[in-house]
Amino acid sequence: MTFGITPSQTVGPYFAYGLTPNGKYDWKDTFGNNLVTADAAGERIRIEGRIFDGDGAPITDSMLEIWQADAQGRYASPADPRPRNSTFQGFGRTGTDAEGRFSFETIKPGSVPGPDDTPQAPHILVGVFARGMLRQSYTRIYFDDEPGNAADPILALVPADRRGTLVAAKSVQNGHPVYTFDIRMQGDTETVFFEI
Amino acid sequence: MTFFFPTQSLSAFPPRLSPGYKSTPKRCPTKPLILMKHTLSELTGPVYGQDAVQPGDEDLTRQHAGEPLGERIIVHGRVLDEDGRPVPNALVEIWQANACGRYIHVVDQHPAPLDPNFTGAGRSKTDENGHYKFITVKPGAYPWGNHPNAWRPAHIHFSMFGHSFVSRLVTQMYFPGDPLFQYDPIFNSVTDENARNRMVSSFDLENTVPEWALAYRFDIVLRGRNQTPMES
Numbered sequence: 001m002t003f004g005i006t007p008s009q010t011v012g013p014y015f016a017y018g019l020t021p022n023g024k025y026d027w028k029d030t031f032g033n034n035l036v037t038a039d040a041a042g043e044r045i046r047i048e049g050r051i052f053d054g055d056g057a058p059i060t061d062s063m064l065e066i067w068q069a070d071a072q073g074r075y076a077s078p079a080d081p082r083p084r085n086s087t088f089q090g091f092g093r094t095g096t097d098a099e100g101r102f103s104f105e106t107i108k109p110g111s112v113p114g115p116d117d118t119p120q121a122p123h124i125l126v127g128v129f130a131r132g133m134l135r136q137s138y139t140r141i142y143f144d145d146e147p148g149n150a151a152d153p154i155l156a157l158v159p160a161d162r163r164g165t166l167v168a169a170k171s172v173q174n175g176h177p178v179y180t181f182d183i184r185m186q187g188d189t190e191t192v193f194f195e196i
Numbered sequence: 197m198t199f200f201f202p203t204q205s206l207s208a209f210p211p212r213l214s215p216g217y218k219s220t221p222k223r224c225p226t227k228p229l230i231l232m233k234h235t236l237s238e239l240t241g242p243v244y245g246q247d248a249v250q251p252g253d254e255d256l257t258r259q260h261a262g263e264p265l266g267e268r269i270i271v272h273g274r275v276l277d278e279d280g281r282p283v284p285n286a287l288v289e290i291w292q293a294n295a296c297g298r299y300i301h302v303v304d305q306h307p308a309p310l311d312p313n314f315t316g317a318g319r320s321k322t323d324e325n326g327h328y329k330f331i332t333v334k335p336g337a338y339p340w341g342n343h344p345n346a347w348r349p350a351h352i353h354f355s356m357f358g359h360s361f362v363s364r365l366v367t368q369m370y371f372p373g374d375p376l377f378q379y380d381p382i383f384n385s386v387t388d389e390n391a392r393n394r395m396v397s398s399f400d401l402e403n404t405v406p407e408w409a410l411a412y413r414f415d416i417v418l419r420g421r422n423q424t425p426m427e428s
Contacts, residue, residue: 001280002205002278002279002280002421003276003277003278003279003280003417004205004208004390004391004394004417005205005206005208005209005278005365005394005417005418005419006208006365006367006394006395006416006417006418007208007209007210007367007386007391007392007394007395008209008210008365008366008367009210009353009366009367009368009382009383009385009386009395010217010219010366010368010382011353011355011366012353013301013303013304014291014293014299014301014303014304015291015353016301017291017299017300017301017315017316017317018289018290018291018316018317018318018353018355019289019291019355021317024302025300025315025317026259026315027315027317028250030244030248030287030289030319031244053222053223054221054222054223054226055222059223061303065364067237067240067241067242067361069237075236075237075240076242076243077240077241077242077243077360078243079198079199079236079239079240079241079359079360080236080240089242089243089244090242091242112235112236112237113235113236114235114236115233115235120235120237123237125237125238125361127361127364129366130223131219131223132217132219132220132222132223132224133212133220133223133224134209134210134211134212134214134217134220134382134385135209135210135212136364136366137212137224137225138362140237154232154235157230157231157232158230162227185222185223185224185225186222186224186225186226190225190226190227191225192227192230193225193229193230194229194230194231194232195203195206195229195230195231195232196201196203196232196234196238196362
């Protein structure tokens with residue numbers, strides 16, 4: 001016998017004081033947007049971007065969650081039995097601001113095992129929540145300076161003319177690597193989302 | 197234990213485009229979603245340190261100098277997977293309006309009073325049997341601008357993590373017999389009646405504490421099945 005799952009409902013417009021208080025409300029954040037731990041090996045990076053609705057207007061009341069492997073491509077999860085050598089947890093959460101902006105401070109993930117022993121290029125999973133979204137949408141962040149993208153088995157599932165929406169563009173700001181990743185819910189350059 | 201996450205189970209979820217809820221049409225993807233087999237990235241999910249939940253986080257009536265106004269209630273239940281197995285150590289976060297139907301959020305301008313003794317946020321972890329428990333006050337219904345004379349049924353927002361990133365669930369717990377159900381496009385975005393009713397808590401006399409608080413039970417089923425089917 002299997003049990004039917006509990007349906008999803010929107011986070012609504014008022015989640016911030018519970019899920020992303022960030023000093024604005026009298027409640028402690030469970031998670032934040034800085035994933036870096038002192039003992040985490042790897043390249044420290046910033047991911048930043050904006051999220052837009054079908055009119056091209058910024059979504060100012062959304063929440064983004066990310067999930068990623070460490071620099072060795074290992075997940076801090078019981079479902080990944082490989083030993084790790086740091087306390088890096090790989091999960092982050094943030095709200096968006098009045099311009100729809102978000103950012104994460106993290107380390108660049110390593111290549112992760114993929115289907116049929118094909119390695120996946122470094123990537124980060126993203127869950128998108130907002131008022132007006134009855135369930136989260138999932139996308140992936142890839143990195144434009146990774147040659148492994150060309151052989152990535154998941155990118156290969158995406159029509160070639162849409163793959164670019166999943167690839168963050170690298171720049172260097174104040175000597176610090178920054179990857180820009182905008183999310184567009186609709187339109188000609190609608191971000192690719194996955195049914196997972 | 198190794199888990200898998202059938203996407204067929206997602207048929208219980210509301211469609212992303214649900215025009216009765218007027219914020220959905222401009223915020224849902226319009227191009228086909230990409231189907232894929234789950235990789236290690238989807239099959240793993242976060243665990244959280246022992247300090248994620250502090251003692252007292254589960255009691256929303258004890259966060260300020262005085263007690264909040266309203267009807268004190270106990271909300272409890274179990275977090276289960278699709279095999280009916282308890283999910284231990286699952287993080288459960290909640291947020292809600294106060295007894296007057298007012299959220300502390302700065303954007304909420306409903307002309308009902310804020311309660312200086314109520315923030316409306318709570319956090320708990322399930323025990324080894326998948327059980328969680330909160331103490332709070334019953335939230336009020338509140339108006340919203342979706343359509344003429346629109347009121348949300350009283351609800352508590354729930355956010356949960358299960359065995360993987362894809363078992364992540366944000367939902368709302370409703371109260372039994374609410375007369376607003378039939379008018380609410382968010383509740384009715386779940387088109388299957390059985391699935392819809394899984395969002396409605398049940399009154400729990402057995403766990404109601406005499407002279408103190410009514411209890412409501414809300415069991416939550418997250419995505420995830422064992423690779424090895426259970427016998428019988």
